[in-house]
Amino acid sequence: MTLDNPPIAAIATAPGRGGIGVVRASGKQLTQLIDTLFPGVSLTPRHATYLPFKAANGDILDEGLALYFRGPHSYTGEDVLELQGHGGPVVLQMLLTRVLEAGKEAGLRLAEPGEFTRRAFMNDKLDLAQAEAVADLIDASTEAAAKSASQSLSGAFSKVVHTLVEQTIHLRMLVEATLDFPEEEIDFLEKSDARGQLAVIIQSLEHVFRQAAQGALLREGLNVVLVGQPNVGKSSLLNALAGAEVAIVTPIAGTTRDKVSETIQIEGIPLNIIDTAGIRPIDAEVDLVERIGIERTWGEVAKADVILHLLDADLGPRAADEAIVAAFPSGVPVLRVWNKIDLSGHRPAIDRSEDATHLYLSANEHQGIDLLRAELLRIAGWQQTGESLYLARERHLIALRNARQHLDFAAAHAAQTDQSLDLFAEELRLAQTQLSSITGQFTPDDLLGVIFSRFCIGK
Known part of the structure; x- marks a missing residue:
């Protein structure tokens, strides 16, 4: 049961410092968000692309991998974009702020707890017992x-x-x-x-x-x-x-x-x-x-x-x-x-x-x-x-x-x-x-x- 929900984004890795940190976005159509974040760059679905993550003024916030999963072939069943950069809390928060800013016109908002997995359930990617098992595995x-x-x-x-x-x-x-x-x-x-x-x-x-x-x-x-x-x-x-x-x-x-x-x-x-x-x-x-x-x-x-x-x-x-x-x-x-x-x-x-x-x-x-x-x-x-x-x-x-x-x-x-x-x-x-x-x-x-x-x- 695919639902027409506004796109969401959040930091997907645990709080604290680490070698790698991930910012994840999910929505029915993320083409506009990708074009705003990476003008002139074409992301091939299910392939990692190494590139700089830039602020709106062109300053480089970080460098890392961008992974694009086109729905329904994704975790949530929607389009999913994952930005994998360095795992410092400050740089991840800066990157999340940039993603929210870039997707503002499309209605992109901060995800609620468990919302990515809830969308996977609502879009028939997981049943409820499997969705609960995600949290249990963590x-x-x-x-x-x-x-x-x-x-x-x-x-x-x-x-x-x-x-x-x-x-x-x-x-x-x-x-x-x-x-x-x-x-x-x-x-x-x-x-x-x-x-x-x-x-x-x-x-x-x-x-x-x-x-x-x-x-x-x-x-x-x-x-x-x-x-x-x-x-x-x-x-x-x-x-x-x-x-x-x-x-x-x-x-x-x-x-x-x-x-x-x-x-x-x-x-x-x-x-x-x-x-x-x-x-x-x-x-x-x-x-x-x-x-x-x-x-x-x-x-x-x-x-x-x-x-x-x-x-x-x-x-x-x-x-x-x-x-x-x-x-x-x-x-x-x-x-x-x-x-x-x-x-x-x-x-x-x-x-x-x-x-x-x-x-x-x-x-x-x-x-x-x-x-x-x-x-x-x-x-x-x-x-x-x-x-x-x-x-x-x-x-x-x-x-x-x-x-x-x-x-x-x-x-x-x-x-x-x-x-x-x-x-x-x-x-x-x-x-x-x-x-x-x-x-x-x-x-x-x-x-x-x-x-x-x-x-x-x-x-």
């Missing part, structure tokens, strides 16, 4: 996340979703055709094997959901919060997991006053490990700074995906520890980590009891750290399947869950052979709508605005 924090984002960008995720949509549409056609012949309705389910077709769709959807859920872990990661009394070894454990001295460790109680965060990778999954101030009763001995630190600890606990409750294995359980557990939010996995087993004589181990899972380790001696890493993966639900994963977003998972729910309702109606097929057909339609929202076929404009507004400018 933001990928691990190699595994980057590979999965690349898979989605290539259309692998969209392809399996399209297959589910086509299977659902095919079954809908059979159901709705039968609705025109009520006398055949009773025999429909048996003759067309509607239940069998529906079972295949549900099974395929389950497989896609598992892959998408695993990919979502690669994208989002987990917020793991270290909580416990002062001097139980939270900072030492953070350093052991990070493999570096990122937090100060001393025998003085209350050393950590504010949160200390470090992102690590386990099997390609990013984990945001957050060390917090030690929790103890707030009394006259607790100064203002530590008091604020304790308050911030509980703020991080409220946002945690996993809580590591650290305890001193040498001292054993204490009443204050149970008070901390009682204040944890419900629904958040809690792993009780008994540190300092080098002093207590325990061996590295995991004990899964009815009330909680207990893990024994020594942060100082790096004993049991691998057990902790494996347990964090288990809590996250990570399974190393060897299959390609799709770097799914939360909205994708919600759509897949909703589609599965509608298919389950459809199966319930199909089981009642003496009932009209109207409800069966309606549930299939609703499932199709949910699946199609993933690729953008039935996505509302306000959602599109939210999605693309989170992109960087120039992309």
Whole structure:
């Protein structure tokens, strides 16, 4: 659906200094802009031309490459001009100002965040899942996340979703055709094997959901919060997991006053490990700074995906520890980590009891750290399947869950052979709508605005 939008321009490379910087312009017709910027020069589409970039008065701003892509054979589906010069922020801003000035009569304006990719979506160069994968590839924090984002960008995720949509549409056609012949309705389910077709769709959807859920872990990661009394070894454990001295460790109680965060990778999954101030009763001995630190600890606990409750294995359980557990939010996995087993004589181990899972380790001696890493993966639900994963977003998972729910309702109606097929057909339609929202076929404009507004400018 090619749209007649005004041309746009922006700096397409990240802020800061670099060897190369790019200014990009896109529009329905950029011939006038090119003629103004480079009078007397003919740019061959899809070929790089080395030339000076000049100001309106003829002064040379920079020298570099000009690349012209004639629509629809471009990223956005429109004409695209890229000027590749030196990556200094000042020279790039001067070049962008010159481009905006040269295209003023044609209505050229500064691009909004994500507008180039939004135009690619609107002009059918990418579907919505692929467009989101562009941002995910840029933001990928691990190699595994980057590979999965690349898979989605290539259309692998969209392809399996399209297959589910086509299977659902095919079954809908059979159901709705039968609705025109009520006398055949009773025999429909048996003759067309509607239940069998529906079972295949549900099974395929389950497989896609598992892959998408695993990919979502690669994208989002987990917020793991270290909580416990002062001097139980939270900072030492953070350093052991990070493999570096990122937090100060001393025998003085209350050393950590504010949160200390470090992102690590386990099997390609990013984990945001957050060390917090030690929790103890707030009394006259607790100064203002530590008091604020304790308050911030509980703020991080409220946002945690996993809580590591650290305890001193040498001292054993204490009443204050149970008070901390009682204040944890419900629904958040809690792993009780008994540190300092080098002093207590325990061996590295995991004990899964009815009330909680207990893990024994020594942060100082790096004993049991691998057990902790494996347990964090288990809590996250990570399974190393060897299959390609799709770097799914939360909205994708919600759509897949909703589609599965509608298919389950459809199966319930199909089981009642003496009932009209109207409800069966309606549930299939609703499932199709949910699946199609993933690729953008039935996505509302306000959602599109939210999605693309989170992109960087120039992309």
